[in-house]
Amino acid sequence: MAALDGLPPLRDVIATHGLSAKKALGQNFILDLNITARIARAAGDLTACDVLEVGPGPGGLTRGLLAEGARKVVAVEKDARCLPALAEVAAHYPGRLEVIEGDALAVDLSGRLTAPVRVVANLPYNVGTELLVRWLTPPEWPPFWISLTLMFQREVAQRITAQAGDDAYGRLAILAQWRATPRIVLDLPPQAFVPPPKVSSAVVHLDALPAPRFPARARTLALVTAAAFGQRRKMLRSSLKSLSPDIEAHLVAVGIPPTERAEQVPLEGFCALARSLDGND
Template sequence: MSQIDTLPPLREVIRTHELQAKKALGQNFLLDLNLTLRIARTAGDLSQTTVLEVGPGPGGLTRALLVAGAKKVVAVEKDPRCLPALAEIAAHYPGRLEVIEADALTLDLAGIAEGGPLKIVANLPYNVGTQLLLNWITRPAWPPEWQSLTLMFQKEVAERIVASTGDKAYGRLGVLAGWRCHSTIAFDVGPKAFTPPPKVTSAIVHLTPRETPLAVDLKALERVTAAAFGQRRKMLRASLKALDPDAERILEGIGITPTRRAEELDVAQFVQVANAFARG
C-alpha cells in the first residue's frame, strides 16, 4: 500500500491510538488509502465544496478527501477514541478539517451547508447507514442542502437502493431513492479492504438529487410502500387493505389493476397510488 500523504500509515495510527473497531458502533475501518482516494474522486470536483464525512474513524477517507482537494471537510465522529487521530490530520491540513463529536442521526445539515456547496462522502457505519440515507433523501425541503451522496453500504443494501421495477432487490428503499434521486453503484469493495474484514462485499453508491421529483405526500408514499412490500407476495388489493378497506376501489379508480403485486409497479405508479390513498 503506497501513501497518499506524509502522515503515518493507517495501521500505525490504529496501533498508536488503540483504535480497535467496535462492532457495536458498526465500525469497519478502510486501510487502503488508494481505495479511499478512489472513493473521494467518485464524488467529483471537491475544490469548491464542503464535504460532510460521517464516521471517519482513524481518518483514511478523511485524508483522501483532503488530498483530492476538498475545500473543507466536516467529519462527524461519535467515537471519542478517534478524536486524537483526527486532530493530527487537522493539524496537517490547517483550516481545512473540522471535527465534530456527535451522532450523525441528529445532525443539522442546514448549519453545515451554510459554508457553501455540500457533498456527503462516507464509509457509513453498517448499523445506521440505511437510516442516514433515508434521513437525507426524505427531507421536507427539496432540492436538498447536498449536491451529491457518495456512500459505502453492504452490497445487498446498495443493490436495493439502485433497484427498479423487475429487479430482485426492488423494494421500498428503491422506490424512495428512485423518487428523489438518480443513483448508481460506482464499484464494489471486497472484505479484505477493511479491518476487521466484514463477512460481506460492500459497494460505493453515488446519488444525485432529481431537480423536480413527482409531487407526492411523503408520509403517504412511505405508508403505501411499507404496506405493499411488507406483504410483497400478496396482490395490492390485499396488501393495501390495511391502509383503506376500499383499496380495490381506489386502485381501480386510478387505472392500477388490483391483482398486481408491489414489484410490478414503477416509482411513478407508486406516487400515483400514494396520492390516491392520501385522498381516500
C-alpha cells in the same frame, strides 16, 4: 497516498493510537489509501464543495477527500479514540477539517456547512440505512446536499438501486429513486476492510433531483409503500385494502392490475396511486 500527503500510512496511525475497530460501533476500517482516494473521486468535483463525512475513524477517507481538493470537510466521529489521529490530519490541512465528536443521528450541523455540500462516508453499518432515510426525507426539498456517496453492505446497496421486478426492490428503492438518482460506483470485497466483515460492500452515489421524479405527497407515498411491501407476497387489492374501501377502483384508474404484487409496480405507478388516493389526477 502517504507519499502524496506526507502523513503516515494508516496501519501506523492505527498502531500508534491503538485504534482497533469496535464491532459495537459498526466499525470496519479501510487501510488502503488508494481505495479511499477512489471513493473520494467517485463523489465528483470537490474543489468548490464542503463535505460532510460520518464515521471517519482513523481518517483514511478524510485524507482522500482533502487530497482531492475538498474546500472543507466536516467529520462527525462518535469514537473519542479516533480524535487524536483526526487532529493530526486537521493540522496537516490547516482550516480545512472540522471534527465534531458526537452521534451523527443527534449532532446539530446547522451553520457548519456552506453550500454546495456533498456527503461522503464509509458509514458505520449499524446506522447507515437510518442516516440515508433521514437525508432522503427532510421537511423541505431540495435537501442541504447535492450528492451522497456512501458505503453500505452490498445487500443494502442493491436495495437502493433495485428496479421493479428485482428481488431487492422495495421501499428503500422507491424512497431513493423518487428524489435522487442512485447508482453503484464501486464494489469492495471483505478483504478491503480491517476487520473483514462477513459480507461484501458497495459504494452508492446518489445525485439529488431538484424536485421529486413524479408528483406525489410524501406522506401518502410512504403509507402506500409501507402497506404494499409490508405484505409483499399478497395481491395489492388485499395488501392495500386498509387504505381505502375503493382500493381496486384506484388501482384500475392508474393502470395497475389489482392482482399485481408490490415488487412488480414501478415507482411511477406508486406515485400515481398516491395521487389517486389523495384525489389528484
